[in-house]
Amino acid sequence: MTAPRWEAPSRPGALPCHLVDPEVFFAESPADVEAAKALCVGCPVLEDCLEGALERREPWGVWGGQLFIGGVVVARKRPRGRPRKHPVAEPYAPAAGRQGKEAAA
Ligand code: SF4
Numbered sequence: 001m002t003a004p005r006w007e008a009p010s011r012p013g014a015l016p017c018h019l020v021d022p023e024v025f026f027a028e029s030p031a032d033v034e035a036a037k038a039l040c041v042g043c044p045v046l047e048d049c050l051e052g053a054l055e056r057r058e059p060w061g062v063w064g065g066q067l068f069i070g071g072v073v074v075a076r077k078r079p080r081g082r083p084r085k086h087p088v089a090e091p092y093a094p095a096a097g098r099q100g101k102e103a104a105a
Contacts, residue, residue, distance in 0.1 A: 016043050025062040030077040033067055040065035 016039040017025055025036045040046055040062065050064025057071030066073045 015045065016040065026060060028077075028080070030079055033062060033077040036062040037065050037067065 011019060017036075020039065024032055024039070027033050027036065040049070043049065043065070046064050048064075050066055053063030053066070053068055054073075058068040059071055061068055067077055068074070069077075
């Protein structure tokens with residue numbers, strides 16, 4: 001049995017991204033992207049890595065614990081597929097003022 005590709009084996013002095021499949025840092029899956037970002041936490045060169053990626057305007061991937069798309073940092077990778085065309089209705093919740101009147105009656 002092999003370890004998941006995003007689970008970094010320990011090797012003193014090695015950078016986390018040098019210990020796992022590099023594809024994790026360029027993954028399509030939002031879960032894998034978050035796993036790659038988590039691997040960067042605690043990296044001794046995180047700040048330099050992020051600064052370099054910002055300067056180079058990296059087009060893609062996780063660098064310095066951040067996800068880059070199109071040269072800028074984005075908070076989260078959106079899953080594939082189109083967004084909903086019509087918003088989902090929220091469950092009905094009566095207004096607080098109306099509830100108060102009903103309770104007083
Ligand atoms: S911060 Fe940069 S060097 Fe460190 S693990 Fe992440 S991608 Fe690799």
